[in-house]
Amino acid sequence: MGSIKAKIPVVCCAPVGSASFDERDAAELAKGFAALADPVRLHLLSLITSAGADGACVCDLVEPSGRSQPTVSHHLKVLREAGLVASEKRGTWAWYRVEQQRVDELKLALG
Amino acid sequence: MGSIKAKIPVVCCAPVGSASFDERDAAELAKGFAALADPVRLHLLSLITSAGADGACVCDLVEPSGRSQPTVSHHLKVLREAGLVASEKRGTWAWYRVEQQRVDELKLALG
DNA sequence: CGGATACATTGATGATTGTCAATACAACGC
């Protein structure tokens, strides 16, 4: 058989357009959404959000989350590394606040 | 030591507010975000979106995604089961379109 | 029917993830 690619047997699809989507952007966004892909983390984010600009102390997050303290700490780390929250130490306690800019970034990616 | 709970040693945190967050809602949202937590799926979604209301044929998604056909089929299934896309069979081909309503639902959850 | 094409499903495998117990670290009060 010849090596000619074929003959375009039938019209199949409308050209889908080369997606204005950078590989790197996709990976970066995926990391953000991955951080949101857990009910416990969504709950934590909600708690932190509703705590206002001042942020929330971890000590007030553990019990409502229904998870152990190390697990909560783990989830907060995931959120932090995804850029969705930032933490600050005040004395003995750690305070977390939402990084609204990053949240908006993800929201924007959805349209 | 007494069994009294303690004496509230120091004021720690402002009450975080009991998060207007249903457990079930969180699980449902998490599933949606989980579907977005992969660069390949984001890319696919972008391709489908930019194909307009008519949708996109799988045959035009495989090559741009840089993955094998079964892998693409798998990812489309994940997106479908998350309610983010819907599929329809037209003759030999399968067409996928974005379920904007579900996308907006997730967007809304981000504020 | 028979071959070809489009897509889905199955099975296997290596990687990542959520969870907790145990432990470490750090800051405070005494």
Added chain:
DNA sequence: GCGTTGTATTGACAATCATCAATGTATCCG
């Protein structure tokens, strides 16, 4: 310094996931 309290890290384990090769199913064409 010493014990206590708040938080983070480590280690282990079961579960889920992304991927591809192989196979199955369905539709079209001749």
